[in-house]
Amino acid sequence: MGVAFSVKDVYFKYPSSREDTIKGISFDVHEGEIFGLLGPSGAGKSTTQKILIKLLENYRGTIEYFGKDLKSLDNSFYEEIGVGFEVPVHFSKLTALENMEFFSGFYKKTADIQELMERVGLWEYRDVKVGEYSKGMKVRLNFVRAMLNNPRVLFLDEVTNGLDPRNAMIIKEMIAEYRDKGGTVFLSTHLMNDVEQLCDRIAFCVDGRLVEISTPRDLKLKYGKREVKVEYRENGTIASAVFPLDGIGFNDEFLELLKSGKIETIHTGETSMEEIFIIVTGVELK
Numbered sequence: 001m002g003v004a005f006s007v008k009d010v011y012f013k014y015p016s017s018r019e020d021t022i023k024g025i026s027f028d029v030h031e032g033e034i035f036g037l038l039g040p041s042g043a044g045k046s047t048t049q050k051i052l053i054k055l056l057e058n059y060r061g062t063i064e065y066f067g068k069d070l071k072s073l074d075n076s077f078y079e080e081i082g083v084g085f086e087v088p089v090h091f092s093k094l095t096a097l098e099n100m101e102f103f104s105g106f107y108k109k110t111a112d113i114q115e116l117m118e119r120v121g122l123w124e125y126r127d128v129k130v131g132e133y134s135k136g137m138k139v140r141l142n143f144v145r146a147m148l149n150n151p152r153v154l155f156l157d158e159v160t161n162g163l164d165p166r167n168a169m170i171i172k173e174m175i176a177e178y179r180d181k182g183g184t185v186f187l188s189t190h191l192m193n194d195v196e197q198l199c200d201r202i203a204f205c206v207d208g209r210l211v212e213i214s215t216p217r218d219l220k221l222k223y224g225k226r227e228v229k230v231e232y233r234e235n236g237t238i239a240s241a242v243f244p245l246d247g248i249g250f251n252d253e254f255l256e257l258l259k260s261g262k263i264e265t266i267h268t269g270e271t272s273m274e275e276i277f278i279i280v281t282g283v284e285l286k
């Protein structure tokens with residue numbers, strides 16, 4: 001697998017601000033993976049995405065897109081990437097279908113609009129003006145828009161924000177399918193569920209810096225508690241006990257409980273990504 005984006009020591013300052021918003025970040029996004037940028041609001045996630053899609057150009061440091069300097073690329077770059085912005089941008093006086101047909105018209109290679117709109121449950125509302133859409137419908141349409149050109153790399157900023165769990169699940173399934181077919185995803189979010197269920201690798205972003213880059217599994221192993229929690233029923237009530245994971249096969253008390261048939265649940269002491277984030281960064285996700 002190649003490297004889709006290689007980012008080295010990138011700094012960025014908005015003209016109107018005194019300090020750098022991005023303070024020296026380095027990471028690779030591998031082809032075929034879902035790379036998640038996780039962090040509290042104001043950390044610099046959307047700014048990072050805007051730099052990667054060439055919307056903010058005067059950064060310092062180097063960024064390569066499949067081995068080529070990002071700054072050297074012409075507009076054909078936009079044929080290859082799909083972008084979901086944090087705030088959906090549509091023409092509110094046009095219908096959803098008219099919007100998608102309009103945006104689709106910019107591209108040489110296009111996806112099947114009907115198929116995408118059906119998947120996210122919007123095809124039956126295709127002739128409704130976007131101005132009359134609910135927030136969740138706009139978010140789903142925003143995702144369809146990002147997929148319109150069958151992109152090689154998909155950028156998604158807060159892609160499930162404002163969606164109910166069922167619609168969030170549908171979008172996440174579509175993202176995973178896109179990855180499974182070889183697509184590359186750069187996803188930024190402050191929502192734990194997005195990264196935990198979806199991302200192959202996660203970078204923690206705080207105040208313009210990246211703190212830790214790892215896989216969800218390695219993070220859980222590194223920061224998780226090595227213990228087993230057992231819930232069992234005794235005299236009609238639920239009791240619980242915690243055992244160290246090390247040497248558990250020789251722990252008589254645990255083995256007795258296991259044989260007793262009273263156990264209702266067993267869990268290893270997994271730490272949630274949210275807890276890990278707070279441990280690593282000392283900052284709460286908001």
Ligand SMILES: Nc1ncnc2c1ncn2[C@@H]1O[C@H](COP(=O)(O)OP(=O)(O)O)[C@@H](O)[C@H]1O
Binds near residue numbers: 016040042
């Ligand atoms: N156009 C802008 N001009 C000046 N400052 C900005 C601009 N856009 C964002 N910022 C500031 O940059 C910081 C990072 O913002 P952003 O990248 O949107 O964070 P996130 O997406 O992680 O919430 C914030 O402090 C924000 O106020």
Ligand SMILES: [Mg+2]
Binds near residue numbers: 045046047157158
């Ligand atoms: Mg943002």
